[in-house]
Amino acid sequence: MNNIFDHRVIKELRDLEKQTNQNIVSEMVTEFITDAGRSVGEMRTNLEAKKYMELAKISHTLKSSSANIGAVEMSKICSEVENLIVNEKKMDFSQLNTLVSEIERILPVTLNLLKVA
């Protein structure tokens, strides 16, 4: 396991998949590769448009989708974005911008690791 991607997750899912005779893991991976870029783009757009609740919703969805396929760092940062908006009484905008930038930075690395997983 590295800090960005936990390969054990995909391996465990594939082991489970053998018991069901379905192609669910590949579908999950393909869907993530297709959707994650768009979601991260929308995070930036909503941040700039100050639509924070929209940003929180996208972070919420991406938090789960990324954790499900082993993209642990992305899930962790999405969770921080969501918490910062939903739970903090006083929002730290600069911190929010830093977190979204960090997601943008790790996205291509995550996708590359996922493609070879």
Place this chain on the structure above:
Amino acid sequence: MSNYVLVVDDNSSDLKLAKLLIESEGFVAILATDAFAALEKINEYEFKLLVVDIQMPNVSGLELLKRIKKIDAMKSVPVLIMSGRNTAEDIKKAVSLGAVDYIIKPIDREVFLAKLAIHLKNRKTDWHDYPIYGEEKVASLQESCEIVTFNEISLTLKYQTPIEIGESRMISGKLLDDMGIGANLGRCFECSKQPDGLFQIKMSLLGLKEEDRVKIRQYCRKIYSKVTKAS
């Protein structure tokens, strides 16, 4: 008793993961992406358990839970709530509306499987009451199988009648039941659709007790004698 578990979630990745986990335990997952689709499925199937996400567009999971609990046939069906929000208030609200448990997202696979086991009371597939493959159809499939390999490691059977993916576990479980070694070994197999559309089921025999091996040998002899008599 049905084998269906309904999962309601607007997140496609969570739906797929839940399906994978549920079906790896021998149940059949029926998926719905919103409350309206869920209510349609409830009319269509008899469910053993419901897994419902809270945050969904239009009608929330909690609102859906309220509506479900007003349906007489659903009052005794356990509902597990899933959510990325895990405050004491959220959990209390879900429980007060009739949820039996709460799963925090992102889904932890071990926790999900453990809670499934608890709320399904560890009951595996009830082979005799499977709504698609009734006794008659299963019996005719049993008649149409032939032995591909049988050794210390595995038993492989090929069916001369096509079987749909997803139903093979039911057949395999019934097969083990017929052998007299119980359906609890329903996970000990691999199944694959062959290029000719027929189905092959492979069961691992590793770790089996000698008495169970004897029962399998007897079963295989029965199939073998049927094949030789026919030829």
